[in-house]
Amino acid sequence: MNFSDNGKLAAELAQLASSAKLLLMLDFDGTISPIVARPQDAQLDQDLGKILEKLSALPNTEVWIVSGRSLADLKEKVPFTNLIGSHGLECPFLNEKEIDNDDILQLKNKLEKFLKDFKGVQLEEKKYSISVHYRHVAAQDEEKIKEIVERLSGNFVITAGKKVWELRQPGRNKGDVCLALLQHTGCTASIYVGDDVTDEDAFQALQNKSMTIKIGDGTTAANYRLPNIESLRFILKKLLDQRYINNGQVEE
Numbered sequence: 013m014n015f016s017d018n019g020k021l022a023a024e025l026a027q028l029a030s031s032a033k034l035l036l037m038l039d040f041d042g043t044i045s046p047i048v049a050r051p052q053d054a055q056l057d058q059d060l061g062k063i064l065e066k067l068s069a070l071p072n073t074e075v076w077i078v079s080g081r082s083l084a085d086l087k088e089k090v091p092f093t094n095l096i097g098s099h100g101l102e103c104p105f106l107n108e109k110e111i112d113n114d115d116i117l118q119l120k121n122k123l124e125k126f127l128k129d130f131k132g133v134q135l136e137e138k139k140y141s142i143s144v145h146y147r148h149v150a151a152q153d154e155e156k157i158k159e160i161v162e163r164l165s166g167n168f169v170i171t172a173g174k175k176v177w178e179l180r181q182p183g184r185n186k187g188d189v190c191l192a193l194l195q196h197t198g199c200t201a202s203i204y205v206g207d208d209v210t211d212e213d214a215f216q217a218l219q220n221k222s223m224t225i226k227i228g229d230g231t232t233a234a235n236y237r238l239p240n241i242e243s244l245r246f247i248l249k250k251l252l253d254q255r256y257i258n259n260g261q262v263e264e
């Protein structure tokens with residue numbers, strides 16, 4: 013797919029660029045930061061970061077990052093904009109969910125105990141969830157690890173991402189928090205961009221409400237698809253230029 017020829021996407025984007033109040037919602041990993049071998053090494057794409065910073069500096073334009081990472085982690089990676097962590101459980105304008113941290117600790121202990129003999133498994137503890145990374149695991153072990161994760165998960169919600177199983181506390185997902193964001197910001201138009209399974213909650217919740225863009229391959233409920241981060245950079249730069257020019261004419 014040649015994204016620069018994607019006429020429908022370009023036309024809708026041009027329309028969004030002149031909306032009275034524009035909201036941009038973006039996932040972090042795999043969307044504005046390239047996927048890396050170790051999740052702790054992930055970095056914001058520098059050029060995208062600059063574009064997003066400029067967009068968020070425009071009047072009547074808000075940029076929010078909606079990630080599965082904890083808020084504290086996300087703050088280290090994206091220092092300049094509005095952040096929502098833990099798939100919506102950590103949101104500055106919604107009450108923090110009452111979570112029993114003993115549950116997380118107990119789950120972590122069990123996972124450590126039952127997965128300790130599998131080489132390459134990496135557990136990542138977050139505030140409201142635990143990620144089991146298996147990018148470096150032997151292929152024949154993947155299924156066995158999956159069975160253990162499923163058996164131990166209890167009432168945690170399991171989501172399969174890119175070489176990761178995520179077990180998170182039930183209660184809120186990216187779809188719920190994005191709908192709350194539309195209300196909170198009072199936007200007249202919005203865009204959501206994501207690349208992975210947990211973004212599908214947002215794509216579905218935002219149907220007929222928001223422009224939704226999936227980065228990369230795979231089944232999706234999003235309206236549009238872009239092949240990679242470079243193509244996202246291209247269209248957001250275009251949006252920035254158009255909104256910058258339109259800005260004098262933006263209706264209140």
Ligand SMILES: [Mg+2]
Nearest residue numbers: 039041042208
């Ligand atoms: Mg992602």
